Amino acid sequence: MVGQSTGSTLGRVTVYGLLILLSIIFVMPLYWLVTNSLQLVGSSSSFLPGGLHFENYYYAATLIDYWSYTKSSIILTSISVVIPTLTSALVGFGFARLRGPGKGFLFMMMLSTMMLPGIVTQIPTYVIFFKLGFLNTYWPWLFWALGGSAFSIFLYRQFFSSFPKDLEEAARIDGCSTFRIFWNIFMPISFPVIATVSILSFNGSWGGDYLTPFMFLQDDKYPLATALFSVGYAFPGDQRIEMTQVLNAGLVMFVLPIIVVFFIGQRYLVEGVVSSAVKG
Known part of the structure; x- marks a missing residue:
């Protein structure tokens, strides 16, 4: 009984772990896009936030x-x-x-x-x-x-x-x-x-x-x-x-x-x- 419970818990942890990993992989391009849309114009691309330049959205629309x-x-x-x-x-x-x-x-x-x-x-x-x-x-x-x-x-x-x-x-x-x-x-x-x-x-x-x-x-x-x-x-x-x-x-x-x-x-x-x- 304990073995079945342990196996069931391990299975759920594995499934949730895979779901989280796949979610991160699929969300990463969107994260990169949003992060670099807020970078200073002319700066290099980066996965780390480098500023909050919301004026880029104004320029994009105008x-x-x-x-x-x-x-x-x-x-x-x-x-x-x-x-x-x-x-x-x-x-x-x-x-x-x-x-x-x-x-x-x-x-x-x-x-x-x-x-x-x-x-x-x-x-x-x-x-x-x-x-x-x-x-x-x-x-x-x-x-x-x-x-x-x-x-x-x-x-x-x-x-x-x-x-x-x-x-x-x-x-x-x-x-x-x-x-x-x-x-x-x-x-x-x-x-x-x-x-x-x-x-x-x-x-x-x-x-x-x-x-x-x-x-x-x-x-x-x-x-x-x-x-x-x-x-x-x-x-x-x-x-x-x-x-x-x-x-x-x-x-x-x-x-x-x-x-x-x-x-x-x-x-x-x-x-x-x-x-x-x-x-x-």
Whole structure:
């Protein structure tokens, strides 16, 4: 009995020790970023705090058109979150609840697109939108959003498949159409999956897409992810001197919304993934 208690305690200590170690490893880059954003401009990078120069954040917001780039990020992120969350739910509902010839084959074809690296389709997509005259506009993001996301469709499909058929049949007896069943019955009880898809879409759009805006937009419409690494910060009067500390301050402000959204929605993120995996 004592041996079992000792072994259980040792196991918990080991698990918690590993969790603490991994937490430190993952937090270290953010710590380095924040620490160096407060260093004196022109000083060398360090893991140890060397000052509290909050003016770097003022320079980060004023030396470039930071808020214009933020506006572009908000527009692109809104398109990439709101529309795919709804369209993916509609497609996932169709795969889960509707019957039709070739449905399984189409679902496998849709899943296979997750194996295709996005960079492979960048050049053909660029040529298509160039011929349509959509460069330096937000129209490409709108068209991509209408198609939804393969992973999001998969999550919705798995979640919707778990609902009992009696629920749907009772709604049809009451005269509900297919779309009304989807919108009034399935969607209101799918909040964990909706939150999961929204958080993942937000993270992918706000902080995970640097190359696509660089290809399709001009610098006046860049989102922050592209502008901070393309425009950069140079010392006034001498463009050869890069203000690394100010760039770090701009990056801290850039990642702050991602951190806030994650901490607010982490419970729904875990619940949504687990619900789709277990119930499906």
